[in-house]
Amino acid sequence: MRKAKNLIRQTRYVEQSLFDAVGGEEFFVKLVDGFYVGIESDEVLRPMYVDQDLTEARRHLTLFLQQYWGGPSTYQAERGHPRLRMRHMPFVIDGDARDRWIYHMHASLSQIEMDEALRDQLWTYLVSAAHSLVNTP
Ligand code: HEM
Numbered sequence: 001m002r003k004a005k006n007l008i009r010q011t012r013y014v015e016q017s018l019f020d021a022v023g024g025e026e027f028f029v030k031l032v033d034g035f036y037v038g039i040e041s042d043e044v045l046r047p048m049y050v051d052q053d054l055t056e057a058r059r060h061l062t063l064f065l066q067q068y069w070g071g072p073s074t075y076q077a078e079r080g081h082p083r084l085r086m087r088h089m090p091f092v093i094d095g096d097a098r099d100r101w102i103y104h105m106h107a108s109l110s111q112i113e114m115d116e117a118l119r120d121q122l123w124t125y126l127v128s129a130a131h132s133l134v135n136t137p
Contacts, residue, residue, distance in 0.1 A: 006070050017070025021118055025066060032062040034108030045100050048091045069122075085133060094136040102130050 007015045019028075036058050039045050051057045063075035064082060075082065091097075105126050109119065 006068070018118060018121060019066055019069040019071035022069075022114055022122075024071065027112070027114070028062050028066045028069075028071070030112060031105075031108055032058055032065065034111055035061070035104050038104030038107055042100055042104065044097055045104075048097075068125075084129070085135075088133045089135060092136045093134050095134065097136075098130050098134050102127055105130075 006018055022028075036054050039049065039054065049057050060075070060079060063078065064084075067073050067075040068082075106123075109123060109126075
């Protein structure tokens with residue numbers, strides 16, 4: 001179901017996942033690496049990550065996004081069902097934390113050259129996912 005939702009119509013006859021359309025794993029690694037450069041110096045978000053060097057956190061987000069957009073389901077195999085809202089409950093995510101997350105993701109995405117329609121599609125999802133994870137007024 002999710003897979004079908006994320007298929008984009010490339011031509012009248014051929015459908016391709018966004019994962020393939022943006023160039024696969026390399027794109028997602030770049031996006032998430034850039035995002036974590038911002039996290040590293042964020043005084044509110046950085047302390048939430050218990051992981052010392054952010055290696056695991058980086059890997060989990062990369063795998064999740066790849067899977068969501070039609071790439072390999074390694075995230076599911078390693079971590080099980082995403083349950084993102086539940087997994088974020090231990091952290092205080094208020095409007096400020098959400099906006100900081102969005103800010104760093106925007107900074108990273110804007111560094112990458114890509115098709116603008118795909119960028120919009122990805123961006124709309126990321127912003128709405130960030131809004132859905134707010135758990136503190
Ligand atoms: C709204 C602001 C957000 C904050 C403050 C936040 C913060 C965090 C933190 C602190 C972790 C734990 C990392 C660790 O293991 O050390 C985490 C994990 C994760 N986050 Fe977020 N996050 C946010 C939004 C999002 C969004 C929008 C997505 C997806 C589009 C996302 C996807 C994930 C994933 C996949 C993990 C790893 C889950 C696992 O397998 O354990 N996060 N996040």
